[in-house]
Structure formats: C-alpha cells, structure tokens
Amino acid sequence: MELNQVKQVVLKVKEKKPLIHHLTNLVVTNFTANGTIAYGASPIMANAVEEVEEMVRVANGLVINMGTITPEMVTAMEKAGKEANRVGVPIILDPVGVGATTYRTEVVKRMMDTFKPAVIRGNAAEMAQLAGIPWQIKGVDSVGEGGDRFEVAKKVVEKYQTVAVITGEKDIVTDGERTAVIANGHPLLSTVTGTGCLATAIIGATIAVEEDAFIASVAALTYYEIAAEKAAAKTQGPGTFAAYLMDELYQLPISDIDTMAKIEWVKK
Amino acid sequence: MELNQVKQVVLKVKEKKPLIHHLTNLVVTNFTANGTIAYGASPIMANAVEEVEEMVRVANGLVINMGTITPEMVTAMEKAGKEANRVGVPIILDPVGVGATTYRTEVVKRMMDTFKPAVIRGNAAEMAQLAGIPWQIKGVDSVGEGGDRFEVAKKVVEKYQTVAVITGEKDIVTDGERTAVIANGHPLLSTVTGTGCLATAIIGATIAVEEDAFIASVAALTYYEIAAEKAAAKTQGPGTFAAYLMDELYQLPISDIDTMAKIEWVKK
Amino acid sequence: MELNQVKQVVLKVKEKKPLIHHLTNLVVTNFTANGTIAYGASPIMANAVEEVEEMVRVANGLVINMGTITPEMVTAMEKAGKEANRVGVPIILDPVGVGATTYRTEVVKRMMDTFKPAVIRGNAAEMAQLAGIPWQIKGVDSVGEGGDRFEVAKKVVEKYQTVAVITGEKDIVTDGERTAVIANGHPLLSTVTGTGCLATAIIGATIAVEEDAFIASVAALTYYEIAAEKAAAKTQGPGTFAAYLMDELYQLPISDIDTMAKIEWVKK
Numbered sequence: 001m002e003l004n005q006v007k008q009v010v011l012k013v014k015e016k017k018p019l020i021h022h023l024t025n026l027v028v029t030n031f032t033a034n035g036t037i038a039y040g041a042s043p044i045m046a047n048a049v050e051e052v053e054e055m056v057r058v059a060n061g062l063v064i065n066m067g068t069i070t071p072e073m074v075t076a077m078e079k080a081g082k083e084a085n086r087v088g089v090p091i092i093l094d095p096v097g098v099g100a101t102t103y104r105t106e107v108v109k110r111m112m113d114t115f116k117p118a119v120i121r122g123n124a125a126e127m128a129q130l131a132g133i134p135w136q137i138k139g140v141d142s143v144g145e146g147g148d149r150f151e152v153a154k155k156v157v158e159k160y161q162t163v164a165v166i167t168g169e170k171d172i173v174t175d176g177e178r179t180a181v182i183a184n185g186h187p188l189l190s191t192v193t194g195t196g197c198l199a200t201a202i203i204g205a206t207i208a209v210e211e212d213a214f215i216a217s218v219a220a221l222t223y224y225e226i227a228a229e230k231a232a233a234k235t236q237g238p239g240t241f242a243a244y245l246m247d248e249l250y251q252l253p254i255s256d257i258d259t260m261a262k263i264e265w266v267k268k
Numbered sequence: 269m270e271l272n273q274v275k276q277v278v279l280k281v282k283e284k285k286p287l288i289h290h291l292t293n294l295v296v297t298n299f300t301a302n303g304t305i306a307y308g309a310s311p312i313m314a315n316a317v318e319e320v321e322e323m324v325r326v327a328n329g330l331v332i333n334m335g336t337i338t339p340e341m342v343t344a345m346e347k348a349g350k351e352a353n354r355v356g357v358p359i360i361l362d363p364v365g366v367g368a369t370t371y372r373t374e375v376v377k378r379m380m381d382t383f384k385p386a387v388i389r390g391n392a393a394e395m396a397q398l399a400g401i402p403w404q405i406k407g408v409d410s411v412g413e414g415g416d417r418f419e420v421a422k423k424v425v426e427k428y429q430t431v432a433v434i435t436g437e438k439d440i441v442t443d444g445e446r447t448a449v450i451a452n453g454h455p456l457l458s459t460v461t462g463t464g465c466l467a468t469a470i471i472g473a474t475i476a477v478e479e480d481a482f483i484a485s486v487a488a489l490t491y492y493e494i495a496a497e498k499a500a501a502k503t504q505g506p507g508t509f510a511a512y513l514m515d516e517l518y519q520l521p522i523s524d525i526d527t528m529a530k531i532e533w534v535k536k
Numbered sequence: 537m538e539l540n541q542v543k544q545v546v547l548k549v550k551e552k553k554p555l556i557h558h559l560t561n562l563v564v565t566n567f568t569a570n571g572t573i574a575y576g577a578s579p580i581m582a583n584a585v586e587e588v589e590e591m592v593r594v595a596n597g598l599v600i601n602m603g604t605i606t607p608e609m610v611t612a613m614e615k616a617g618k619e620a621n622r623v624g625v626p627i628i629l630d631p632v633g634v635g636a637t638t639y640r641t642e643v644v645k646r647m648m649d650t651f652k653p654a655v656i657r658g659n660a661a662e663m664a665q666l667a668g669i670p671w672q673i674k675g676v677d678s679v680g681e682g683g684d685r686f687e688v689a690k691k692v693v694e695k696y697q698t699v700a701v702i703t704g705e706k707d708i709v710t711d712g713e714r715t716a717v718i719a720n721g722h723p724l725l726s727t728v729t730g731t732g733c734l735a736t737a738i739i740g741a742t743i744a745v746e747e748d749a750f751i752a753s754v755a756a757l758t759y760y761e762i763a764a765e766k767a768a769a770k771t772q773g774p775g776t777f778a779a780y781l782m783d784e785l786y787q788l789p790i791s792d793i794d795t796m797a798k799i800e801w802v803k804k
Contacts, residue, residue: 037461051370070608102587102590103590104587192573243511244505246505247507250459250507297563298563301563302778306775314637315606510775
C-alpha cells in the first residue's frame, strides 16, 4: 500500500511540474537545477534580496541550502523563508556544514527563529548539531559513527516541528509518528559534490505537490536513489556517473520502484 | 546563397577565436564558458565592477545575461555595456525572467536606457514583456501560446533598434527588414538548464566576428541547434546529452549545415 | 627513485583524504570540487568573510584562485591566507588573469604582501606578469611565446620564495634548486574551462599531505595529466572528455605512472 503511495507521489511531480525556488550554494547551482528539471520540476535560482519574496509567491516550493552562505544570501533566505511560510509554500532546509563554524551555527539558529521548514535534510553530523547532540564533523562532511541516528532524527522533529531526513548509507525519514529507513543508493553518490544537495532539491520538488511531507520525502529519496543505482550500473567513475544520474532521473520508469525499492517502514 | 553566408560566418568564429566577455548568471557560468570554448571562441567571466570596463576593452564581444542579477551585478553590467557601446564591442542581451518580478522589469528598463545591444535573445514570454505585449510567465520559463511571435519580434526591433531573436520550437530572427525562421533543435534542449543562455553565448561569439548581426544570429543558432540534434541522436537523457552537446559544438563539420539546416527566409 | 617518490605522494593523498579549503572562482567551483573528490581529497568551498579563518583552521590545505575576484572575495582570501600561514596550512595560489586588468595586478600584489603561498601555478603569461617580465596576454589566456619560461619560473621562485609551476604544453616545476619538466597531458585539456584551475586544486590537495612542495607538485601534475591522456583516449570532444577526466582521476592505477610518466629531472 505504501509503495503505491510512493509511486503516486513521484508521478504527481512529473505531472504537475512544480516551480521550485532555490536559494542554494555556488558549488551545486547548475547540478541541482539540472537534477530538478530531469526529475520533472522547474527550477528558479534567483537570489537577489530585491526579488526573492516575489519569486516565492509564484513558486510551489522553496529550497534553502546553506552551503556557501554570506550575509546577503542569509538575508535573502530569511525574507524568502518568511514569505513562504506566510503564503503556504513548503520549505526544505539543507543545513550544509552546520557546526563546522560558529557563523553557520548562529545563522541556522537565527533562520529557525525566522521561518519553519516542512522538512530538514542533512547528514548525521549536521542533524546531530541541530539536535544539540555531540557529533564529529570534518569540514562539511559527516564522519565517524557518533550517537544513535534515530535519536538524532527524533530530536530534530521535536525541536523544529518538521520532518527530519538523515541521509547516509541508509536514510532515515521520520515525522515523529511514522519512520522509514531507505536502503537504496550507491557509494558513487559520495564521489560527486552536491548529491546530498540534490537529494534535498528532489524532496523539495516533491513536497511542493504532496502535503504529506513524510510520504513525499520517502518517495523522493527512494526514486532518487534507485536512479543512482541504475546510473552506477552504467559506469565506473564519478564523471560519467553524474551524467547518467541525470539521464536516470529523467527516464526511470516508475515501475522500477516496485522491483527495486528497499524501504523499511519502522513504525506505522 | 544565404546558406553559404551562414557557413562562412561560423567558420569565421572558429578561425578568429574571438574573446567574449560574459556577465552572466550563477547557474550557467561553467556551462556557457565550456560551450563558448567548444564553439571556437574564448570566454572571460570576470564580473567585478572594478575591472569590467578594462576587460570589455580587450574583448571582441559582450554577453549580458540577467539570470541571477543582484544590484552589484547590474552595476557591472551597466558599466560594461556603456563601455562596450563606446568602443564598438557588440553586445547581446539575454533578459532572463524579465516580467517575473518587478525588480527584473525595472532593471531591464534601466539597462536599456544605459546601453544598446546589437541582439536581444529571449523566449517568447520574455520578448513579449520587452515589447510591452501581455504574455503568461511561469517563473523564468515561457509557457502557453500568447500572441503572435512575429509581432513580438517586430516590436522588440522597433523599440530597441536591435536584432530580435525569439527561441522556441521554431526560432525567429529578425532585424525588421529580413526575417528567418529556424526549425532545427531538439526537445532535449529544454531538459538542460542554460541551453537558452548558451544559445545567447553562441550568438554573442558570432556577432563578435560578423558585423551583420542578423546573419550572425541565424548562423549561430542553426549551427548550435544542429549540434543539439546530433548530440540527441547519441543519447536518451539530459546528462549525457549535455556532454555530447559540447562534443558536437567542438567537432560538428561545417558541411552538416548543407544537409541539416532548416532555415526559412521569410522575407529578403 | 624519484618516480617512486612521485607514486608514494599520490598514494598518500588517496590514503589521508586531506580536507582542502577552496576560495575559487564562480566558473569552476563545481568542476574543481568534483576533481578534488575524484582525486581522493575532500573540498570545502565556503567563502564568507565571517567564517573563512575558522574553516582554514580545520583544513589541511588552502587553494586561492583569482578567476572571478571581487573586493569581498579578496578580503576573504587575505583573511584565509594570513590565518593559513599562521597555523601552518599550505597555500597554493592560482593568479588567474593577472596582468589582464589593473585591478588584478594590484590585488595580487597586495595579496603577496599579506600571505605566502607554498606554490604558485599559472600559465606562462600570468607567471611572467608576477615575475615582472613582459608577456602578451589575451583575456585570461596566455598566448604567444614571449621570453624564456625557465627564466620566468626562476624569477617567481626568487621573488616570492615559493615553488613555481608553469603549465602549458610542457610544464615546468621548480623550487630554485630542483627543476622538472613534465611532458604529459593532452590538447583536449585546453578545450574545457577550469582544467588549469583543477591542476591547481590537485596540487593543493597534494601539498596538504607532502611537505616537499616541489615533489608534491610534480607528482600531482603527472598523475593529473596521465588521467587526462587516458580520458582523451576514450573520447573525441570536450564534453565527454570532462566526464571521463573525473572517472580517470578516481580510478587511475598508480602503476600507470611507471609506464606513462614523462618527467625530465632537469637538475637534481
């Protein structure tokens, strides 16, 4: 039953082609725009303080990614986030590298006082930082094992009243009530910059068409990571993998979810 | 006869390797720089207000693309545009997303009071906005059918004393006197971000070596879209298509214009 | 014997996975981040003045690339460079386009008064500019033949107390005492934007694990250019070449250095 829901949600993205406003980092701008299109949505990447509110009002979803924040970008994010909340446009936050510097930690705190995301997606270290649980961080990448990832996800849900998504070898998605663990994906994903950011963008495109942000997040991640598995099967290195990943996001038959999805519904 | 002219113009780019200064958006910087090189020209992407005028003076052409404008970038564009006009460096303007926000509409108006482009290229909605003709806009993409595209192109020519290029399934190029309709291209172009911006960049490289901006625009678009057709024949998705598009821009034999060009010369 | 050292140094990067902080240009951000990962290191691209010093302190190396400098970016570079010197994090400088505008010439002068790089890598024209030797520049690309490249390299070493790397058809690496000429590489490298910047990034990742910056630079360049040769053998154009280059950087067997390296040790 849930698998049918997952498939329906992905199909809805491809049918409705939602318009997704991105305030994202300089490293992945092109990659996430292309991934958004390949998946079936339409990206806007405008980031001037002068126009972000107006852009948000015509958008169906908002992606906020902290990868290369500057004070100007943070102002744009706060304006856009606030307006998105006001007009009911769902937000996904990617707290890239939070905890790596004092600046990032302060910025994310201030942003969380300004607007409320429907979903927060990060790696274990970033999410642990948001949850206030100690975790080792190396630059913007999560390393080591740290504490219990389920506990981290649960704390993030409680603290921010959001769906929490922790990606890694296995992904955890939870809204506090329901939890899913997704075991799809491929090691080559970690050899291309921005594949985490693209996971965020794909979820952002999906919550734009599906109000149930838990199901939307599970559906988006599952589809994305099956696409990665199929892309990986065609290649042996990160360069061609990145190209095939776009191809697969574009053409992956929805029926592959039936045969390839590895979702464990921990609690219903 | 015109087809020979088209071929000669493209060959001139590859022979003269003009230096093209780009003031462009964050999403397509890498993609348009690579496309410019593959086509046979040399890109400079410097955008500091402190140096744009000096860069323009050593360049053979200037590309101004409004995709992710900020006030600082607009200042750089105005300085560069003014200097380009002064020293006779031809400008192409890509009014990305104009009409989508008040800010963009005001910026383009101010820029058009500051410098004069030799060519303006946009989709139907953007060009209709410039022409003052109502058209439906969805984010930065043109949707729906709106009014007559020839009328829009004609109005842009009259209002801005420029060559107008409207790209879409069929492209319209006109200088008011002469008009061409190009039916080359491929649907995969719309699955990769920045393919419109790259069309602009390719035209920008071509008007840098050919004073007749009408013929230059027709030649550039035809070559670019034949390259897209050949790239599409090698792939089934946007990721590999984008890579093959660069390959084709680099290696496409000029004689393919003879066999593949679909140009209708509406009026001579 | 030196070839064994070269191989050991490259293996050390892949084993230690150093964290490399990049303050680089907008054109190559994604490409150099991906190249850094493929090579075996970990990139951070954060560039806010508010956090660069803190990022530098957790990094193992710092890459400073002047491609699209703005005053804010220069401030971030100076802060990061100074802090890197203070805490012993090795810096590589890529003086992109120096000499092309007065602004760039002034900025590089000021930066060289603020911090000291372990390596400077540029094309012949950029390095000649740093050395104070006249050379023809066309935009950000080096053209023509100019003076003697060995003399240029030697002057840069003397003036800045650094290892000098001049890339071109043949590359020169020298620390004043030792000099190597590397004849690997492929013409397709010049058809993709940022391949010079990526050479800088690869060297930057290598000096992060090997204190002998001369050997590190030779090792990094040799490995990178052999990867380019192998990538070129699989393709005929710049788009697919760029993808295969990443694949090769990721998977190139270290033993290929034995069979393919073309290093001439000019002076021991």
